[in-house]
Amino acid sequence: MTTKQSFFRLAAPFAMAAIVVSACSGGGATQSPSSSAAAPSTGGGASAPASAATGSEAAGGNMDKLIADAKAEGGLTTIALPHSWCNYGEVITGFTAKYGIPINELNPDAGSGDEVEAIKANKDNKGPQAPDVIDVGLSFGPQAKTDGLIAPYKVSTWDDIPDTAKDADGSWYGDYYGVLAFETNKAVVPTPPADWKDLLDPSHKNQIALSGDPRVSNQAIQTVYAAGLANGGSLDDAQKGLDFFKQLNDAGNLVPTIAKPGTIDQGATPITIRWTYNALQHKKDANGNPEIDVTVPASGRFAGVYVQAISAFAPHPNAAKLWMEYLYSDEGQLLWLKGFCNPIRYEAMNAAGKIPADLAATLPDTSGAVFPTLDQLNKATDLITKNWDSVVGADVK
Amino acid sequence: MTADVATISEPGASMARPARRRFSWSFLGVLPFFLFTLVFLVFPVGFLILGSFQDSANGNALTLGNYADLTTPTVARAFSNSIEISLVTAIMGAVFGLLLAYAVILGGLPKFLRTFMMTFSGVASNFAGIPLALAFLFTVGNLGLVTVWLKSTFHIDLVNDLGFKILSKLGLEIVYLYFQLPLMVLIIAPAIDGLKKEWREASENMGASPRQYWQYVALPILLPSILGCTVLLFGNAFGAQATAYQLTSGQIPLVTLLIGAQISGDVLHNPGLAYAMAMGMVVIMGVSIVLYSILQRRSERWLR
Amino acid sequence: MTLSGPSLGTRETLSSIQSSAATPPRPRRFGAGKVISWVVFLLAMLYFFLPLLATFDFAMKAKPEWAAFTNTFKDAKFFGTLLYSFTIGLITIVVSTLIIVPTAYWVRLRLPRLRPIVEFVTLMPFVIPPIVMVFGLIKSFSKGPLPLAASDQGNHVLLVAAYTILSFPYMYRAVDSGLRTIDVKSLTEAGQSLGSSTFRILWSVIFPNLRIAILSGAFLTLAIVIGEFTIAVYLNRPAFGPYLQNLGQNKSYEPAAVSLISFGLTWIAMAFIALLGRTSQGRGGGQVEVGGAH
Numbered sequence: 005m006t007t008k009q010s011f012f013r014l015a016a017p018f019a020m021a022a023i024v025v026s027a028c029s030g031g032g033a034t035q036s037p038s039s040s041a042a043a044p045s046t047g048g049g050a051s052a053p054a055s056a057a058t059g060s061e062a063a064g065g066n067m068d069k070l071i072a073d074a075k076a077e078g079g080l081t082t083i084a085l086p087h088s089w090c091n092y093g094e095v096i097t098g099f100t101a102k103y104g105i106p107i108n109e110l111n112p113d114a115g116s117g118d119e120v121e122a123i124k125a126n127k128d129n130k131g132p133q134a135p136d137v138i139d140v141g142l143s144f145g146p147q148a149k150t151d152g153l154i155a156p157y158k159v160s161t162w163d164d165i166p167d168t169a170k171d172a173d174g175s176w177y178g179d180y181y182g183v184l185a186f187e188t189n190k191a192v193v194p195t196p197p198a199d200w201k202d203l204l205d206p207s208h209k210n211q212i213a214l215s216g217d218p219r220v221s222n223q224a225i226q227t228v229y230a231a232g233l234a235n236g237g238s239l240d241d242a243q244k245g246l247d248f249f250k251q252l253n254d255a256g257n258l259v260p261t262i263a264k265p266g267t268i269d270q271g272a273t274p275i276t277i278r279w280t281y282n283a284l285q286h287k288k289d290a291n292g293n294p295e296i297d298v299t300v301p302a303s304g305r306f307a308g309v310y311v312q313a314i315s316a317f318a319p320h321p322n323a324a325k326l327w328m329e330y331l332y333s334d335e336g337q338l339l340w341l342k343g344f345c346n347p348i349r350y351e352a353m354n355a356a357g358k359i360p361a362d363l364a365a366t367l368p369d370t371s372g373a374v375f376p377t378l379d380q381l382n383k384a385t386d387l388i389t390k391n392w393d394s395v396v397g398a399d400v401k
Numbered sequence: 402m403t404a405d406v407a408t409i410s411e412p413g414a415s416m417a418r419p420a421r422r423r424f425s426w427s428f429l430g431v432l433p434f435f436l437f438t439l440v441f442l443v444f445p446v447g448f449l450i451l452g453s454f455q456d457s458a459n460g461n462a463l464t465l466g467n468y469a470d471l472t473t474p475t476v477a478r479a480f481s482n483s484i485e486i487s488l489v490t491a492i493m494g495a496v497f498g499l500l501l502a503y504a505v506i507l508g509g510l511p512k513f514l515r516t517f518m519m520t521f522s523g524v525a526s527n528f529a530g531i532p533l534a535l536a537f538l539f540t541v542g543n544l545g546l547v548t549v550w551l552k553s554t555f556h557i558d559l560v561n562d563l564g565f566k567i568l569s570k571l572g573l574e575i576v577y578l579y580f581q582l583p584l585m586v587l588i589i590a591p592a593i594d595g596l597k598k599e600w601r602e603a604s605e606n607m608g609a610s611p612r613q614y615w616q617y618v619a620l621p622i623l624l625p626s627i628l629g630c631t632v633l634l635f636g637n638a639f640g641a642q643a644t645a646y647q648l649t650s651g652q653i654p655l656v657t658l659l660i661g662a663q664i665s666g667d668v669l670h671n672p673g674l675a676y677a678m679a680m681g682m683v684v685i686m687g688v689s690i691v692l693y694s695i696l697q698r699r700s701e702r703w704l705r
Numbered sequence: 706m707t708l709s710g711p712s713l714g715t716r717e718t719l720s721s722i723q724s725s726a727a728t729p730p731r732p733r734r735f736g737a738g739k740v741i742s743w744v745v746f747l748l749a750m751l752y753f754f755l756p757l758l759a760t761f762d763f764a765m766k767a768k769p770e771w772a773a774f775t776n777t778f779k780d781a782k783f784f785g786t787l788l789y790s791f792t793i794g795l796i797t798i799v800v801s802t803l804i805i806v807p808t809a810y811w812v813r814l815r816l817p818r819l820r821p822i823v824e825f826v827t828l829m830p831f832v833i834p835p836i837v838m839v840f841g842l843i844k845s846f847s848k849g850p851l852p853l854a855a856s857d858q859g860n861h862v863l864l865v866a867a868y869t870i871l872s873f874p875y876m877y878r879a880v881d882s883g884l885r886t887i888d889v890k891s892l893t894e895a896g897q898s899l900g901s902s903t904f905r906i907l908w909s910v911i912f913p914n915l916r917i918a919i920l921s922g923a924f925l926t927l928a929i930v931i932g933e934f935t936i937a938v939y940l941n942r943p944a945f946g947p948y949l950q951n952l953g954q955n956k957s958y959e960p961a962a963v964s965l966i967s968f969g970l971t972w973i974a975m976a977f978i979a980l981l982g983r984t985s986q987g988r989g990g991g992q993v994e995v996g997g998a999h
Contacts, residue, residue: 086951111938113950118665118836121672122939125840129847131855133941143668192544210543217651220662224650259543260568260652266535269957270763271544289956293768389668393475393654430811431819434804438826438873441866445841446833501749508742518746520975523924524968525753527932532949532964536756539763539961546759579753587925588878591918595886611738626882632824633878636831660834675834682832687825694821 067160070329071103073322080107080323083122083135084114088285090180091343098339099330105323108132116140116222123153123315136318137327141222142169143382145176145311154313157325159332164352168377169309176311179331180345182279183370184230184306187263187286191294192274199302200234200248203275209256213263213273215282218249219389226308227277228392229376229384234304239376242384246395253396269294279308280368284344298368305373309348334358346370453676467677476678479654483639484685486570486655490577491634495627497578498585505586506593507601519590522583529580530643537576538648541567568649576644581634588633592626624700632693636686656682757965764961773962782948787931787967790945791974793861794930797868798923804869805876806919810911813884814893827873835871835935842867843939860940867936871929876922883918884911920982924975931971 074080080099087093089112096107110133111118119138126134140148148154149171156174169178186203188196193211197203203212216224228245237244252258261267263276265286280300287296312331314324330336337347341363353359376384456464470476504510505518528536541547541559545567551557559565566572596619604614642657651658656678662668663675767773777783812823830838842863846853853859889911896906912919934946945967952960 108941110941111947113938115665117668117670121664121836121840125843125939126847126854129843129854131847131860132857133843133854133860133939214650217646217658217662219651220665220668222668225668260649261534261538261542262647262650264531264535264647264957266763266957266960267538269766270535270539270542272538272542293766385668428816431808431816431823434808434823435826437804437866438829438870441842442826442829442833442838442870444845445838446829448841448844449833449837497749500745504742504745508745509739510742510746514746516976516979519921520924520972520979521753523921523928523975524972526925527928528964528968530932530934532760532960533756535961536760536964539759540756546762547755579756582749584875584925587921588875588882590921591879591883591915592886594917626885629878629881632828633874636828636874640831640834642834657834661836664834664836676837679832679834679837683829686828686832690821690825690828694824 067329070322070326074105074320074326075103077320077323078105080105080320080327081110081132081134081136082107082327083110083137084112084116084119084139085109086112088289089343090281090340090345094342095331095336095339098335099327102330103326105326110135115220116144120144120148120151120153123148123317124151127317130319134315134317134319136315136320136324138313138315139179139310140313142178142309142311142378143385145171145313146378148313149173149175153316155316155318155321157314157328159328161332161349164349165332166348166351168375169311169348176313178309178348179312180281180340180347181307181309181375182281182345183300183368183373184227184277184308185280185283185298185300185368187268187276187278187283188297188299189268189271189274189294190297192271196297196299197275198299200231200304203252203257204255206255206257208275210259211273212252212257212275213259213261213267215263215276215278217262218392222308223278223282225385225388226306228388230277230304230306232304233306233374234301239374239380240383242387245384246388246391250396265289268296280370281344284366284368300368300370305370307346307370307373307375309375338363341367449676449679452673453680455673457671457673464673467673468680470674471677471681475654476656476659479656479659480681480685482570482654483656486574486577486653487635487638490574490581490638491631493574493578494581494585494634495631498582498630499589499623499627501582502586502589502593506590507596507598518586522586526580526583526587529641531647533576533579534644534647537567537572537579541565570653573645573648573653576648577638577641581638584637585630585634588630589623589626592623596622621700625697628693628697628700632689635689639682639686757968760961760965764958764965767958767962773958774966776959777962777966783963783966786943786945786948787970789943790931791927793864793868793942793944794927796865797872797930798926800865801869801872801876801926802919802922805873805880805922806912806915807907809877809880809884810889810907813881813889824877827877830871830874835933836939838867838870839936839939842936854940860942864937864940864942864944867940868926868930868933871933872922872926875925875929879918879922879925880915883915887914916982920979923978927975927978928971931967
């Protein structure tokens, strides 16, 4: 018998077995959303406890019941919450201190795609790797809802959330936003750029880097989108952003590496563009070594929103709801503000005088920042991810 | 060969018994391995195979579209880049690794350097990803140690005068070498150990030059192991992702980066395509194994 | 390799060497070889240590100078996760060795036709993206006969299993390389003619002779386990990879220090293993005695 024959003889049963078994056992997990999520907006997939709740459950005296139920569940599992992102570190310890519910933190490095995949992978699993709550980019909300992965819940402060930043049925809801700002290492670049056109200056040769791959990372894509605003473009047309980066690349100012605090501090990528909260947190951590400058561009101010959602298969649904109540309470929102994030209820709380003046002063002036709608964002993302290669060109040979 | 098999599998049998293939018993020996991989590798991968036929945008309906998408220019270029970089670093790693391993084991260097090199190789072979990329950036990047030193001491600009950019395909290959080389050193070490010193002395005594020794004695013996290691290095580089992502933020399209983008990114994703690409990688590894088996059989002729 | 039956290659070799020597054969001095060895070694050291030096140089830019390192040592999670990963690594090495050595032995000795299949399977971990593997494992073991993903202990088992799979390419290649150099057939025949069972042969003859190869594989496995990130993080295990990754989020000097420290500590652990491997045999080096057939 030849090698090839014996190969197929042996490999075939394995391959067949694998496909058959995974089709059977995984059938439930990878089935189309239409069958596993009969009515996504009224809560829960096949194996999730019914969580068709609204905030009215928590408002009023029922808050105590929610707290009791949550405590009974004994834990909460979060994902993709780095401690230095929007001061999540304090939010997490604050929640545990207030309600005595320990929090089990999954991959803080996860991207929005990872979070959604984690929910999908753990549909039948109530173990410690199944996330209860997710914090994802705006575009992921509607898709997760369509796929039946999230359960609706309206927090008691629901009305303070702007309509454009939440799902009418309560499946997902905006949590905080930031504005894209220039983050500069002043030890390497004594005069930081003040506006988008400054980036094209020849003195910044080999100094500017994006914070991620513009075909993959939210922050990077929206940087390209934002560059367009100051370059003659609009929220409906992201092409100008691509053109701007082509100019930047041709001038030799763009470095293809990913900018991280390490590369910024060392000088390999002294200038980058990130959300205000990331840049300000880095500035705080660096503590003058080196001196980090954070400047919101004079024109082309772009705001990005993230959204919260509860997993439809959450092992601890009540703890998840309590977590949401905490995040959207004054206490939670102010903790985010402390992390340099603009909490979503900022306008409402400001009007009610609930924002301490000193905290408000830590935020840079972001007046005039524009918020793209979901459609505009999706259209721009599509354009940028598809055309980055061809327009800006793979400079790395 | 057949006779040998019969002898070994039936210790007490007399030579007169006709040789019969008794594979059924011998299979038991490899059963643990196949069982283990079935449970922990093949079953989970089953989802991969299944998923590659599903259309994520269309409610997971079965489709061949993902495989059709493999021919789009982006994906095709990613495959060709991945193969090229993996091949180059595999061969470079094999050659330099062989030299280094030989130098340390049979090259007349102090004995402790051998243990030093082996243990160092163990650690270095896994020093990859972001720490490695950053380490090289800190060395030959914009404000890297070597860059600055060259400029201040010799007034040589690394990029403009010497034309070297770490952020290039060549740069990436040089960075990859950091974990390819030690891997080669570690895996070829047992084989070099098998090269008896006496054989070298014997060729010396017969008047062979070093080149003749290498060409007619050492290399033929080592060739099967070298080939095996090269395939391993190829696979190692083929599956690498984090280093390239950090260094070039995906500007050099590689298959692993594309797969990661489809599954993990912040952009709405197409896992079906990612799985199809992974299956493509499986096929490529399969092809390289076949090639390697052919080459290896030819080279092992010298050993029997 | 046996010299009992000269193959075509050997005959050619002898005749070509004999015919090429115009002058009577005299021993040549290979002194130049030693110089070349040193040059190669030093160049390699330069290549390997410069990036480490640059990382160290950067880590020292923290204020005060050694802050990045002291902060790391003060962090309880650093040692906790490192210890966890070391332990998992050691367990993985044992499991992997126990599976791979008999398999490689059997394939080499009795089932050479299976060779390409086994090699193909061992190389699969390279092309299966770790994130696919971990999600596949979670899905496969969420329910059903073996719900490993549902409990803490089960997840530890899953982690070891996944890492064992990841170690296969290196373990198999190293062991195969080692088996190639020792004459497995003769050793087995010798053992059998003395009345040993196959198990005894494996345990008392093959394993000891493969020490170098197994050590190589063990080093690689340990390094992989300590550095691995994706599988550990999605199985929610307190391993070192996730800890290191987490640090890099918003700090610059600490990650540089941590990667250097973990480099150093892993190296020390390997030196320790190497020492253990050497003293248990009672003699150093890798000279393999093949009972007379030299």
